[in-house]
Amino acid sequence: AQSVTQLGSHVSVSEGALVLLRCNYSSSVPPYLFWYVQYPNQGLQLLLKYTTGATLVKGINGFEAEFKKSETSFHLTKPSAHMSDAAEYFCAVSLDTGANSKLTFGKGITLSVRP
Amino acid sequence: EAGVAQSPRYKIIEKRQSVAFWCNPISGHATLYWYQQILGQGPKLLIQFQNNGVVDDSQLPKDRFSAERLKGVDSTLKIQPAKLEDSAVYLCASNSLAGESEQFFGPGTRLTVL
Numbered sequence: 409a410q411s412v413t414q415l416g417s418h419v420s421v422s423e424g425a426l427v428l429l430r431c432n433y434s435s436s437v438p439p440y441l442f443w444y445v446q447y448p449n450q451g452l453q454l455l456l457k458y459t460t461g462a463t464l465v466k467g468i469n470g471f472e473a474e475f476k477k478s479e480t481s482f483h484l485t486k487p488s489a490h491m492s493d494a495a496e497y498f499c500a501v502s503l504d505t506g507a508n509s510k511l512t513f514g515k516g517i518t519l520s521v522r523p
Numbered sequence: 524e525a526g527v528a529q530s531p532r533y534k535i536i537e538k539r540q541s542v543a544f545w546c547n548p549i550s551g552h553a554t555l556y557w558y559q560q561i562l563g564q565g566p567k568l569l570i571q572f573q574n575n576g577v578v579d580d581s582q583l584p585k586d587r588f589s590a591e592r593l594k595g596v597d598s599t600l601k602i603q604p605a606k607l608e609d610s611a612v613y614l615c616a617s618n619s620l621a622g623e624s625e626q627f628f629g630p631g632t633r634l635t636v637l
């Protein structure tokens with residue numbers, strides 16, 4: 409079985425500061441990894457995903473994440489936070505992609521951006 | 524391209540009542556998922572359909588929850604009777620059969636059980 413750990417429930421940064429949201433996973437086989445963002449009263453939107461190949465993955469809105477197998481981590485970063493980045497962020501793992509994917513989510517981290 | 528549609532957006536019921544949620548996936552998407560998102564937690568998969576067949580319902584509390592996907596398009600999720608702990612956002616998602624397709628999520632239905 410696979411699982412995801414997102415330590416802490418809330419991260420606060422100043423506008424223009426680095427954003428770092430941590431994600432560690434547990435999986436018995438090479439995983440597929442995802443970051444989703446959820447704005448208030450909306451569904452989840454995919455930010456980026458790692459399937460195979462390059463371990464540094466670039467996503468939408470300037471976010472990127474690096475798959476580190478040795479550390480079982482997939483941390484999300486953005487060099488400069490914007491007020492519009494305030495939302496809840498979920499890391500997820502799956503053992504498959506496409507129509508066979510079954511996502512296991514972490515509990516999420518709320519990102520606040522201070523002016 | 525229209526996204527995943529869900530209704531109602533909000534529902535308040537009393538415990539022991541029944542409730543139903545509706546989902547219309549993106550056109551042509553064969554796979555449909557229902558997730559339960561309790562406040563402060565990540566979404567948890569309840570059931571996965573491929574066309575009109577169930578792929579995985581291992582986490583669906585079958586004594587009170589049921590779901591169907593007639594004709595392989597729309598889906599309904601029903602709770603009967605509801606309990607206080609069923610208060611959550613119910614998310615529907617869909618994806619296509621193509622390669623590494625992603626899951627697209629609807630806006631969810633927020634259920635409050637009093």
